[in-house]
Every structure is written in structure tokens, then in C-alpha cells.
Amino acid sequence: MKNTRIFKMPFASVYPHYVSKAEKKGRTKDEVDTVICWLTGYDRKGLQKQIDKKVDFETFFAEAPAINPNVSKITGVICGYRVEEIEDPLMRKIRYMDKLVDELAKGKSMEKILRE
Known part of the structure; x- marks a missing residue:
């Protein structure tokens, strides 16, 4: 997994x-924000600030208040890779977020997505 272009996106x-992916499956923007905030430690205002500043993924995760301690419970395949086996820490965080949004779009309950 060498595609580091996404780091600067x-x-x-x-x-x-x-x-959009979540809404097509009947989920909400609020639920997307909830899973992103759970993962990164941002609150809604902090998340919106990062969006408004148009920071890249590298900065987004570098400035994240606290990656959730339960991220190790996020397992499975996303984009053809097992998230728990991705070696690059930043790429793993990006794929964790992809996986959470994917689970949301697939109709999983918020309790399961947030590993409660």
C-alpha cells in the first residue's frame, strides 16, 4: 500500500x-460526523473547522485531539486491505475512517460501529 498521494489530499x-455514501443508504450527515468524531477526538466544531481550513489528511490526523483507544477493535477488509495489517500509521487511520463510514452505509448499528 504505497499510494501516499492521499496524505496530501x-x-x-x-x-x-x-x-453522500451514507445518505444514499439512508444514514445521515450527523451519523457520519459522529463516527469521525469518535475516531479522531474532534468535536463537531473542531471537525467543521478542519473542513473549512481544507487541511490535508496528514494535517487532519496530526491535529486530531485523540485517536480513540478502541481503534484496535476495527478489523476487516477495506479497499482490498485488512485494516489491522496496514503498516503505515497514517494510512491505517485513513482506512479506519473509510471502514467506519462503510459500516455505517451497510446499516450497522451505531453501537457496533462505535465498538461499544
Whole structure:
């Protein structure tokens, strides 16, 4: 997994795709925000600030208040890779977020998505 171009991609350019994917499956923007905030430790205001500043993924995760301690419970395949086996820490965080949004779009309950 060497495609590090995504590290410099603005988070704000991908975020609408997360929301769109979830909404097509009957979920809400609020639920997308909930899973992203759970993962990163941002509150809603902090998340919106990062979107408005158009920070790249690298900065988005570098400035994240606290990655959730339960991220190790996120397992499975996303984009053809097992998230728990991705070696690059930043890429793993990005794929964790992809996986959470994917689970949301697939109709999983919030309790299961948030590993409660």
C-alpha cells in the first residue's frame, strides 16, 4: 500500500463523499460526523473547522485531539486491505475512517460501529 498521494489530499474534498455514501443508504450527515468524531477526538466544531481550513489528511490526523483507544477493535477488509495489517500509521487511520463510514452505509448499528 504505497499510494501516499492521499496524505496530501484535502480532507474536505473527501468528506462530502463520505456523507453522500451514507445518505444514499439512508444514514445521515450527523451519523457520519459522529463516527469521525469518535475516531479522531474532534468535536463537531473542531471537525467543521478542519473542513473549512481544507487541511490535508496528514494535517487532519496530526491535529486530531485523540485517536480513540478502541481503534484496535476495527478489523476487516477495506479497499482490498485488512485494516489491522496496514503498516503505515497514517494510512491505517485513513482506512479506519473509510471502514467506519462503510459500516455505517451497510446499516450497522451505531453501537457496533462505535465498538461499544
